Amino acid sequence: MNSRLFAGVAGLAAAFAATTTPAMAQEEVPSEFTVAGTVALVSDYRFRGVSQSDKELAVQGGVSVTHASGFYVGTWASNLSGWGTFGGSNTELDIYGGFATEVTSGVTLDAGLTWYMYPGGSDITDFAEPYVKLSGEVGPGKLLVGVAYAPKQEALGRWYLSADSYATGIPDAPGAKSDNLYIWGDASASIPTTPVTLKAHLGYSNGNSGLGPNGTSVAPTGSYMDWMLGADVAVGPVTLGVAYIDTDITKSESAYLKPNFASSKNGSQISGSTVVFSLSAGF
Numbered sequence: 137m138n139s140r141l142f143a144g145v146a147g148l149a150a151a152f153a154a155t156t157t158p159a160m161a162q163e164e165v166p167s168e169f170t171v172a173g174t175v176a177l178v179s180d181y182r183f184r185g186v187s188q189s190d191k192e193l194a195v196q197g198g199v200s201v202t203h204a205s206g207f208y209v210g211t212w213a214s215n216l217s218g219w220g221t222f223g224g225s226n227t228e229l230d231i232y233g234g235f236a237t238e239v240t241s242g243v244t245l246d247a248g249l250t251w252y253m254y255p256g257g258s259d260i261t262d263f264a265e266p267y268v269k270l271s272g273e274v275g276p277g278k279l280l281v282g283v284a285y286a287p288k289q290e291a292l293g294r295w296y297l298s299a300d301s302y303a304t305g306i307p308d309a310p311g312a313k314s315d316n317l318y319i320w321g322d323a324s325a326s327i328p329t330t331p332v333t334l335k336a337h338l339g340y341s342n343g344n345s346g347l348g349p350n351g352t353s354v355a356p357t358g359s360y361m362d363w364m365l366g367a368d369v370a371v372g373p374v375t376l377g378v379a380y381i382d383t384d385i386t387k388s389e390s391a392y393l394k395p396n397f398a399s400s401k402n403g404s405q406i407s408g409s410t411v412v413f414s415l416s417a418g419f
Contacts (some may be wrong), residue, residue, distance in 0.1 A: 155348065173199040177414035182212050184318065184341055184354075185362025185383035187406040188220025188228070191399050198230075208248075211231040216254075218400050222350045224256020234267075243272040246414075250284075261347045263291035265316070277325035288313040288344075292354055294346035301419075302347065302392070316343030316354045335379070337364040353397045356407075357389045364413075377414035383407045 174197060180187055181194035188194075200210030212230045220228065234248015239406025246269040253262045269282035286292055293312035295301075301308045320339035327334065338361070366379030385407040390397045399406055 160333065169203040170202045170204075171199065172198070173419045174416060175419075176414055177415040180379050180410060181216070181220070182410070182412060183220070184339055185358065185360075185364075185381055185385075185407055186219065187399075187410075188201070188214070188216050188218075188270075190218030190220075190401070191404070191406060191410070192217060194363040203234075206235050206237045207233075219352055219397060219406055222254035222257035222261040222352065224254055227251045227255055229255055233357075243270065245270055257350065260290040261352075263289045263354075276328070277323060280322040282322075283321050284318040286316045286354070288315045291349060292316050292344050293348050294344040294353070295349060296347040296351070299392070301390065301399070302396075312348075314344035314348075316341065318342075322352045331369050333368045333370075335364070335366050345397060347393060353393075356393055356397055357385050358380070360385045360389075360407075373417050375414075375416045377412075377416065379414075380409065381412055 144191055149293070150342070171341040178194050178196060178198045180191050181189040181196070194214050194216075196214040198210060198212030200208055202208040212232070214228050216226045216228055217223070230250055230252055232248055232250040232387055233247060236244055239245045247267070249264060249266045251262065251264050263286055264284040267282060267284035269280055271278065271280040273279075286414050290311060290313055292314045293309070294314060295309050295312050297308040313341045318339060318341045320337065322335070322337050326332070326337040340361050341355040342359040343355030344353055345355070347353055347356075352377035360383055362381070364379050364381045366377060368375050368377045385405075387405055390405065390407065395403070397406060398404065
């Protein structure tokens with residue numbers, strides 16, 4: 137799975153794998169490929185603690201194909217609005233691929249790359265982000281730690297440096313490039329004899345400290361932390377989720393980014409605390 141599925145919404149979709157078993161000489165032979173998909177409806181699309189849907193509803197979905205060797209590819213998409221909009225169809229489309237393998241009993245190493253695209257928008261807002269994740273089980277719980285590092289790219293650059301450039305929309309440093317580092321940890325644990333799973337997330341982002349192409353940024357204040365506490369309840373093939381999400385970005389720190397870094401409806405902060413509800417299913 138890509139890194140955004142784990143920070144932005146922090147465990148809001150559940151995946152159920154479906155394998156194919158063709159007949160051969162009257163015997164069933166397991167397929168080497170596993171196809172899994174998710175669909176979700178969330179009350180707010182939060183990417184690393186910051187709303188990408190203007191604090192409104194988002195429809196999301198993805199599909200992945202995994203080979204028995206550990207190699208996988210997949211794609212994931214969501215609608216956007218407000219801060220997360222890069223023009224075009226106001227859609228985010230992620231394509232990712234990588235390799236996951238068990239390095240020791242119960243511990244899995246996963247390395248890959250996510251390509252973030254915004255169809256119909258400016259090409260310079262697309263960017264690539266390699267990642268490495270290590271996951272395993274500790275007693276009844278599951279733990280994951282990850283590092284994602286996006287090398288210098290125009291999409292991550294700080295193009296707007298002065299108040300005048302913010303006001304006019306004319307960048308001071310068009311073409312500027314920057315990188316971004318994101319470190320995170322996820323934890324989850326099922327409550328025995330119940331359909332409830334508790335979950336938590338903590339992340340740290342460090343990158344360009346200002347507005348980039350089309351007036352957005354992966355790390356809007358240069359560096360900040362985000363966190364999540366929540367729970368999922370499985371009801372048959374459907375998962376109901378609730379999560380409290382927040383960041384340490386203060387109003388004063390983000391004031392220079394406005395009006396971009398605020399709700400287009402009432403000017404409220406899009407990185408403040410919120411409760412996100414979700415309804416998801418796998419296939």
